[in-house]
Amino acid sequence: MSDRSPTPSRQERWDRRMETPLAVASLAFLTAYAVHVLARRLPEVWHGVCLAVTLGAWAFFVVDYLVRLRLSGLAPHRFLRAHPLDTLVVVLPLLRPLRMVKLYDRVQRRHGPRLGLYGRVMVYSGLSVSLLGFAGSLTVYHHEVDAPGATIVTFGDSVWWTCATLATVGYGDVSPVTPVGRVTAVGLMACGLALLGAVTGSFSSWLIQTFTREDEKRTDAERPPGDSPGA
Incomplete structure (x- = not known):
């Protein structure tokens, strides 16, 4: 062979x-x-x-x-x-720019300690949310700042709106009025649900796994000497 x-x-x-x-x-x-x-x-x-x-x-x-x-x-x-x-x-x-997340993965594998599955999901999702949020903020600000009746008139307004949209909170204090801004909002909502859901799910799974291991260690410590689990 x-x-x-x-x-x-x-x-x-x-x-x-x-x-x-x-x-x-x-x-x-x-x-x-x-x-x-x-x-x-x-x-x-x-x-x-x-x-x-x-x-x-x-x-x-x-x-x-x-x-x-x-x-x-x-x-x-x-x-x-x-x-x-x-x-x-x-x-x-x-x-x-999400390609930079893939490049980070390759660099981390070659030159750094390998993260666990849950750690990688949380790190990559966090990087993706940050890059998407920044790109979305730029796009919305670019098309909204000079639009008639716009409420997003500063880049700070755009960042605040993007954070609220990615988190699917939707305060409604500022919102896009242009077609490009609204299409961007739909994309950010979908990405926010997917990426933040992945982070939440991975963190919950990590907690469950950690608590399960602690319970198993506690059970092993409390078991009388010589008493095997399958006895």
């Missing part, structure tokens, strides 16, 4: 090679978009630079998607069905 591991496919080699560049491009995209949205008094030339970086990163994402489509050997409609999230991220590139 051979101990050699299977040779990775061309698509797997491409994914490994592009993981770090895509994470860097995702960070550049989010940073440039944040500067463009928040630094409203910057000279026009710098806004042009931010726009160029944003569009360049987006083009990089599209090229990566097309290359993976070609390497997969699948027809476009089959690739779309097999990778719906990848397609969504190309259409909505503000979701792309």
Whole structure:
């Protein structure tokens, strides 16, 4: 029997090679978009630079998607069905910074102590919520700040609204009035329910597991010497 591991496919080699560049491009995209949205008094030339970086990163994402489509050997409609999230991220590139969570996982596995299952779920969900919340805040602020009748007029208002939406609290003191803002709200509600639910469920499972182990240790300590559990 051979101990050699299977040779990775061309698509797997491409994914490994592009993981770090895509994470860097995702960070550049989010940073440039944040500067463009928040630094409203910057000279026009710098806004042009931010726009160029944003569009360049987006083009990089599209090229990566097309290359993976070609390497997969699948027809476009089959690739779309097999990778719906990848397609969504190309259409909505503000979701792309979530790739940094995957990069964190690889770095943590190589250079740090391995977290348990529940710890990884909570850490990754927390990072995802933070990145999605920041991206959502930028998007809503960008489209709401100059809209007629808007209640979200500062970035602080947008962050507060995003936190309330992700937590599905919905105070109603501020709310989006533009179509883009409302579509973003629906997406944030769905992501908030999924990600925060994963954190809550993992934390509850960890507590149950911890208490179960403590009960088993206490039972073993109270059992008379020589008395086996199956006796």
